[in-house]
Amino acid sequence: MAESFSKIEGTKEDKYQHLLSQVKAVVEGECDMIANMANVASMLHETFGFWWTGFYRVLPVSSAEKGEQTLVLGPFQGPLACTRIKKGKGVCGSAWLREETVIVPDVDMFPGHIACSSLSRSEIVVPVKKDGQVIAVLDIDSKELATFDETDKEYLEAISRLL
Ligand code: SME
Secondary structure, three states, X not given: OOOOOOOOOOOHHHHHHHHHHXXXXXXXXXXXXXXXXXXXXXXXXXXXXXXXXXXXXEEEEEOOEEEEEEEEEEEEEOOOOOOEEOOOOHHHHHHHHHOOOEEEOOHHHOOOOOOOOOOOOEEEEEEEEEOOEEEXXXXXXXXXXXXXXXXXXXXXXXXXXXX
């Protein structure tokens, strides 16, 4: 477990580099995925001041229907969010279906975008994979247009591989 969390000034890349080493330290000392997701959401949110930062986990729709899966809200920072998202729905469900990161510069231009908050303007969703399977997605929303680019994709994918 990292002794403490510290923020640094600098470019986006500088901040991600610093964050990556802090995430490594946190995750190394803890094997529980939810605890690690909670700390990663917090560290990303604190570092960049995003509007919403959190995880949706891939879980069975119900214990009676073991085959069918859905995204269920996990650890997050920010305002209240919708709890369940079906495969292929919204940006989160699309990233899960495509098994790849989806960057949305303007949420109004994304057909089927799920507006948990009307203040969200741009978004990135990164699949979290274990043994080749998507087990969760990391979803980040910004109040500004076009916040996310290839740098965010690269570092957020690196962070998701540490979980
Ligand atoms: N906008 C997401 C829904 C989740 S919230 O942003 C927290 C989507 O379209 O999947």
